[in-house]
């Protein structure tokens with residue numbers, strides 16, 4: 001299938017409690033690396049995100065299967081509000097086909113609705129793919145966070161400014 005058709009076969013929708021097994025599977029497959037040892041989300045944490053009305057939690061569905069997710073809070077108490085991406089993951093077998101991009105764009109569209117002008121995240125400095133992905137999407141490196149993922153495992157704080165007006169995707 002051509003890449004464009006492949007991407008349009010992906011639906012982005014809010015996460016639901018019945019997605020739990022798929023979400024846990026994505027965590028196991030995406031974050032089972034030494035630099036994310038203390039990072040993998042568990043069932044209880046996913047349940048908290050699902051119940052939090054100020055959290056954006058989206059999944060990518062491909063051929064009827066949940067293959068990716070993105071989640072993070074909107075800090076509505078700030079003026080202007082700011083959002084943070086706590087996690088994004090796409091199953092290895094369907095990575096590099098534009099699904100992560102679809103998830104990220106949908107997340108950014110959602111946070112614009114809240115009036116957010118800035119989105120932040122942390123990524124391991126050892127995660128070359130993650131760094132390349134976020135830089136491609138205009139995130140810039142803002143601060144190095146020593147030992148963020150454990151001793152000797154720094155994190156990179158990254159930020160994107162949302163300057164363009166909201167446009168529905």
Ligand SMILES: CC(C)(COP(=O)(O)OP(=O)(O)OC[C@H]1O[C@@H](n2cnc3c(N)ncnc32)[C@H](O)[C@@H]1OP(=O)(O)O)[C@@H](O)C(=O)NCCC(=O)NCCS
Nearest residue numbers: 030087088089090095096097098099100101130132133136
């Ligand atoms: C980061 C991640 C979500 C990207 O998802 P994806 O669906 O593969 O992303 P896309 O297909 O939209 O890729 C867009 C860009 O990401 C980067 N990228 C994606 N896969 C890559 C790979 N295997 N090697 C190098 N760069 C890669 C490239 O810059 C790519 O742009 P290109 O297609 O022009 O080369 C995915 O790799 C993933 O789940 N990684 C494991 C979890 C993780 O590290 N999450 C980020 C930290 S929370």
